[in-house]
Amino acid sequence: MVEQYDNVQKIEGRHIGTSTSISIIVKDGIISEINQLNTKRESLPWIAPGLVDLQINGFQGMDFNTLPITEELISEAVRGLWKEGVTSFYPTVITNGVEEIEKVMSVFSNACNKDTFVHESIAGIHLEGPFISPEDGPRGAHGKEYVIAPDWSLFQRWQKAAEGRIKILTLSPEWSNSTDFIRKCSDEGVTVSIGHTAATSEQIIEAVKAGARMSTHLGNGAHTMLPRHPNYLWEQLAQEQLWTGFIADGFHLPDSVIKVILRTKRDKAILVSDAVYLSGLEPGLYETHIGGKVVLAEEGKLHLAENPNLLAGSAQLLTWGIEQLIQKGLCSLSEAWEMASIRPASCMNIPLHKIEVGNRPDFVVFEWDGQHIKIKDTFKNGVQVY
Structure with a gap:
């Protein structure tokens, strides 16, 4: 789930590694905040490295x-x-x-x-x-x-x-x-x-x-x-x-x-x-x-x-x-x-672009219904490319 406000983007989803529901704030192509959502929302998509x-x-x-x-x-x-x-x-x-x-x-x-x-x-x-x-x-x-x-x-x-x-x-x-x-x-x-x-x-x-x-x-x-x-x-x-x-x-x-x-x-x-x-x-x-x-x-x-x-x-x-x-x-x-x-x-020793504050987002947002993956959004080096 991606919301856009001028040069700021808010992405909500479940972290692929921890299953934690999080909110990511991207400002000027940099992750400025990562906040844990208070309620676990199974309807949220997944956020994972590209x-x-x-x-x-x-x-x-x-x-x-x-x-x-x-x-x-x-x-x-x-x-x-x-x-x-x-x-x-x-x-x-x-x-x-x-x-x-x-x-x-x-x-x-x-x-x-x-x-x-x-x-x-x-x-x-x-x-x-x-x-x-x-x-x-x-x-x-x-x-x-x-x-x-x-x-x-x-x-x-x-x-x-x-x-x-x-x-x-x-x-x-x-x-x-x-x-x-x-x-x-x-x-x-x-x-x-x-x-x-x-x-x-x-x-x-x-x-x-x-x-x-x-x-x-x-x-x-x-x-x-x-x-x-x-x-x-x-x-x-x-x-x-x-x-x-x-x-x-x-x-x-x-x-x-x-x-x-x-x-x-x-x-x-x-x-x-x-x-x-x-x-x-x-x-x-x-x-x-x-x-x-x-x-x-x-x-x-x-x-x-x-x-x-x-x-x-x-x-x-x-x-x-x-x-x-x-x-x-x-x-x-x-x-x-x-x-x-x-x-x-x-x-291959290439940058992992971990989902951390200060990094440029290089991740995808996808839905998983238990059988199939549906890519919703893709970020590459701080830019939403899809």
Whole structure:
């Protein structure tokens, strides 16, 4: 509930962390007061930190991986994601040709330089590949013809085009030069995430020692058959230093796997959407540049048209994943929201914008009916953007 008086806004709602009914006064873009309401009002909406998505490939028909990409498209995507409660995100650029990746990085950099809101909302770029496993299964939908071994000079070329905005790099440590490459990335402040990998346990251990800090959508981008032990899934779960990103759209992972991730990783479990550009569109048959004909089903599943058992990516955003976790009894509303906001921000060392006096509001106001989330208002860096 937001009331506006000239340059002052009053927001009433229930704090996501404490369930306390509060009133927030925002003056000139700064939280000037937070007062506890005397009566508990169940009808009030929730107030929570803005969502942070570490892995998103596109939204509402806007693809971050198909050239030509325009600065206007990026600006539109940023503003569309505000409506979904996402205040910070890492647009994800997947395996492609050298020039294509460089071009995409340049467009994102230009978009950030020209639009303050784009700059503030894009916390960094996630480069997913091309230094991944060439094997079928772990490679996923990434084009095999573009998969290569880690190349520092090439990465530096892309980083230059991005003006230093590549903050997450997904790679497989199975390459012989991976350890040295990971160490260089870590020294440059780039978070290396293990994913799309066929690495041995020993290679994963060495990668973590070299500075790898995260796992990319653990449990997906993997062989259909694995040794019972050891294998690269067990090893990543066992590495306490690794944050773990996972997809909870109800299709990518069974509940049992999510339970194991939550119990083993605890406060290092992070919800990601990994949404493709079909997210936010109506159910139907679509033609894509990677998977060919795909179907976005009524229940939210995105699969190949010729085989409903084969996923064609995720078509759901973070709020959907939060809903799934709660509906299945895997965690509470506050825990699920934390996995999609505070934890990814902590992992990437970006400002948390806590709901405290003196801070600029970076939060959302939403309704929760026990099944679905409805975003009502979004604040970004002191400004109500939705």
